[in-house]
Amino acid sequence: MGTITIKLLAERLNLSTATISKALCDSHEISEVTKRKVLDLARELNYVPNAYAGSLRRHKSKTIAVLIPEVADSFFSLALNGIEEVALAKGYHTLIYMTHEKVEREKAILKELVGGRVDGAIISVTAETASFEHIHDFNRRLPVVFFDRVCPEIDTAQITTNDFECGYQATQHLIEAGCRKIVMLSISNSLSIISARSEGFKKAIADNNLSEADCHIIACTEDAASNYTLVKEIMSGPNRPDGIIATVEKLTTEIYLACQDLGITIPTDVKVICFSNQSSAVILNPSLTTITQPAFDMGKAAATALLKALKNNELPLADESEVIPSTLVVRNSTTGGIKN
Amino acid sequence: MGTITIKLLAERLNLSTATISKALCDSHEISEVTKRKVLDLARELNYVPNAYAGSLRRHKSKTIAVLIPEVADSFFSLALNGIEEVALAKGYHTLIYMTHEKVEREKAILKELVGGRVDGAIISVTAETASFEHIHDFNRRLPVVFFDRVCPEIDTAQITTNDFECGYQATQHLIEAGCRKIVMLSISNSLSIISARSEGFKKAIADNNLSEADCHIIACTEDAASNYTLVKEIMSGPNRPDGIIATVEKLTTEIYLACQDLGITIPTDVKVICFSNQSSAVILNPSLTTITQPAFDMGKAAATALLKALKNNELPLADESEVIPSTLVVRNSTTGGIKN
Numbered sequence: 001m002g003t004i005t006i007k008l009l010a011e012r013l014n015l016s017t018a019t020i021s022k023a024l025c026d027s028h029e030i031s032e033v034t035k036r037k038v039l040d041l042a043r044e045l046n047y048v049p050n051a052y053a054g055s056l057r058r059h060k061s062k063t064i065a066v067l068i069p070e071v072a073d074s075f076f077s078l079a080l081n082g083i084e085e086v087a088l089a090k091g092y093h094t095l096i097y098m099t100h101e102k103v104e105r106e107k108a109i110l111k112e113l114v115g116g117r118v119d120g121a122i123i124s125v126t127a128e129t130a131s132f133e134h135i136h137d138f139n140r141r142l143p144v145v146f147f148d149r150v151c152p153e154i155d156t157a158q159i160t161t162n163d164f165e166c167g168y169q170a171t172q173h174l175i176e177a178g179c180r181k182i183v184m185l186s187i188s189n190s191l192s193i194i195s196a197r198s199e200g201f202k203k204a205i206a207d208n209n210l211s212e213a214d215c216h217i218i219a220c221t222e223d224a225a226s227n228y229t230l231v232k233e234i235m236s237g238p239n240r241p242d243g244i245i246a247t248v249e250k251l252t253t254e255i256y257l258a259c260q261d262l263g264i265t266i267p268t269d270v271k272v273i274c275f276s277n278q279s280s281a282v283i284l285n286p287s288l289t290t291i292t293q294p295a296f297d298m299g300k301a302a303a304t305a306l307l308k309a310l311k312n313n314e315l316p317l318a319d320e321s322e323v324i325p326s327t328l329v330v331r332n333s334t335t336g337g338i339k340n
Numbered sequence: 341m342g343t344i345t346i347k348l349l350a351e352r353l354n355l356s357t358a359t360i361s362k363a364l365c366d367s368h369e370i371s372e373v374t375k376r377k378v379l380d381l382a383r384e385l386n387y388v389p390n391a392y393a394g395s396l397r398r399h400k401s402k403t404i405a406v407l408i409p410e411v412a413d414s415f416f417s418l419a420l421n422g423i424e425e426v427a428l429a430k431g432y433h434t435l436i437y438m439t440h441e442k443v444e445r446e447k448a449i450l451k452e453l454v455g456g457r458v459d460g461a462i463i464s465v466t467a468e469t470a471s472f473e474h475i476h477d478f479n480r481r482l483p484v485v486f487f488d489r490v491c492p493e494i495d496t497a498q499i500t501t502n503d504f505e506c507g508y509q510a511t512q513h514l515i516e517a518g519c520r521k522i523v524m525l526s527i528s529n530s531l532s533i534i535s536a537r538s539e540g541f542k543k544a545i546a547d548n549n550l551s552e553a554d555c556h557i558i559a560c561t562e563d564a565a566s567n568y569t570l571v572k573e574i575m576s577g578p579n580r581p582d583g584i585i586a587t588v589e590k591l592t593t594e595i596y597l598a599c600q601d602l603g604i605t606i607p608t609d610v611k612v613i614c615f616s617n618q619s620s621a622v623i624l625n626p627s628l629t630t631i632t633q634p635a636f637d638m639g640k641a642a643a644t645a646l647l648k649a650l651k652n653n654e655l656p657l658a659d660e661s662e663v664i665p666s667t668l669v670v671r672n673s674t675t676g677g678i679k680n
Contacts, residue, residue, distance in 0.1 A: 018368065025365040028358065071420060077412035084438060093452065096436040098424060112433065256623035283596035285625030
């Protein structure tokens with residue numbers, strides 16, 4: 001179904017568009033009966049009026065939306081701060097929406113937002129987002145910028161970090177530290193970042209002639225308890241890994257706890273590296289080697305690109321794409337050799 | 341200045357309210373010249389049209405606002421998840437606003453929100469919020485519920501935890517573990533939660549006849565680097581504390597780092613307890629004793645109270661106030677005795 005317009009309401013009710021418009025504006029010229037008819041149909045068809053009514057519609061809402069999976073993650077909370085810094089400086093409001101990794105929520109939020117509540121959106125897609133029609137629909141009306149978890153299919157600015165290189169670098173670092181049986185703990189396969197990190201991992205394994213049977217990628221879930229059980233199973237098995245790469249920050253606690261409960265010592269029995277921006281990495285037992293992403297700068301770049309587009313409708317947003325490199329920070333969780 | 345209404349615009353321009361309304365609705369009955377005049381004045385006076393135009397104004401936006409200091413904090417991110425769970429179940433949208441501890445932002449956000457964009461707000465005030473006129477103003481039009489950092493001056497639901505008891509309990513726990521020189525690291529004095537925790541601390545110190553000279557409260561800042569320097573100074577002084585209570589989660593990293601860099605061992609030289617919901621508490625070096633707050637449940641209770649009020653305009657919201665107790669979780673950072 002296309003957009004519900006005043007014209008469509010007029011056709012359906014056999015009234016003029018002026019009457020519909022006046023009825024929606026609660027004009028005294030329109031009878032209560034007609035107003036009721038118009039409002040009932042408007043509601044039935046889910047007619048979305050612009051957030052700023054009438055002629056004010058021509059003005060901007062000076063508001064941007066940010067869609068992210070969750071805020072309880074240091075990458076996203078830092079990125080949000082970067083987005084807000086730029087938005088505030090330009091007099092824009094920022095609305096934050098959590099998708100909780102559900103594509104249905106992403107769809108519902110974007111559908112609601114086309115009504116004029118915001119001038120554009122910055123999106124990091126959910127782990128479930130495998131097709132992009134809903135984002136295309138939104139993007140036909142309002143500008144979109146992606147960051148971190150991007151949609152290369154959509155012709156716009158994509159702010160990313162060098163995920164492939166980081167996947168490679170993390171793996172290479174473990175190999176140089178003596179690891180030969182490395183697992184990468186991952187989440188959704190459809191996510192751009194995860195697939196890039198996985199490819200980097202595979203390339204490093206191949207370049208170093210390590211066995212694919214010993215070095216593989218294992219999918220985790222959204223649930224901490226089941227991830228704990230999974231890590232425990234992996235670390236109790238006959239062919240126990242001597243290196244773990246976690247592509248998601250929140251796996252850190254479960255990896256450390258599972259090892260602790262099994263009496264497996266990090267870094268002598270197994271070395272651990274995580275993609276993480278947690279400030280507590282440095283005070284963990286042992287301190288955690290991380291791939292630290294430029295979260296704040298990525299947020300800033302995404303907001304800068306979007307606000308540029310809002311200022312200049314003709315801007316080819318794809319040209320604003322940027323790759324901001326991450327940093328390997330070596331700490332105690334990957335030092336020393338491996339005890340055989 | 342009062343609210344800018346269509347009536348006021350009409351008076352100023354010496355036009356009828358019907359003309360103003362039509363001009364704002366871009367009616368073809370109104371000349372372009374008049375429309376321009378109306379729009380210019382509307383903009384100049386900062387006229388805020390309802391988010392949902394015209395008659396649709398009578399309907400609710402089905403949206404609630406949440407104002408919190410920041411999202412990069414496990415208490416607030418968990419509370420947000422609690423709020424969203426309730427809101428989603430009732431078909432409400434949640435808009436998240438970060439105040440970054442600035443009362444000016446809190447004021448600006450609330451001023452913007454009275455325009456009809458939301459049906460009500462859930463607020464945890466900033467560390468700077470010492471007077472409440474701006475919240476009163478908002479609350480005259482729309483319902484407000486407070487959680488954690490509350491405003492008892494405003495007659496509405498206040499969702500809190502037992503901060504006084506927790507301040508007392510944390511102090512008592514350190515005393516029982518052998519500490520005699522205890523500092524509480526705190527932030528804003530105007531915050532309800534901080535003053536309650538401080539009172540609990542003072543009561544425990546008095547009940548145990550400890551010296552007020554040895555046991556006191558020290559104010560920290562918003563800046564991690566200066567907090568690190570402050571903790572280092574405190575721990576390098578002649579009368580070094582043997583117990584630290586951090587009332588804010590984000591102080592954890594600085595306390596651990598400062599002790600580590602000074603060669604001070606937790607828990608033998610100093611015992612540490614934090615008000616914290618960080619899941620990483622258990623994998624720190626050493627694992628951290630915490631006062632764990634019912635963040636998720638507090639968020640749920642706040643949203644439940646607000647949505648109840650939205651359903652029933654007559655509801656005395658103050659009756660929905662609730663105190664949900666926190667839990668002391670003892671871990672290694674407070675075990676064993678104190679080395680003298």
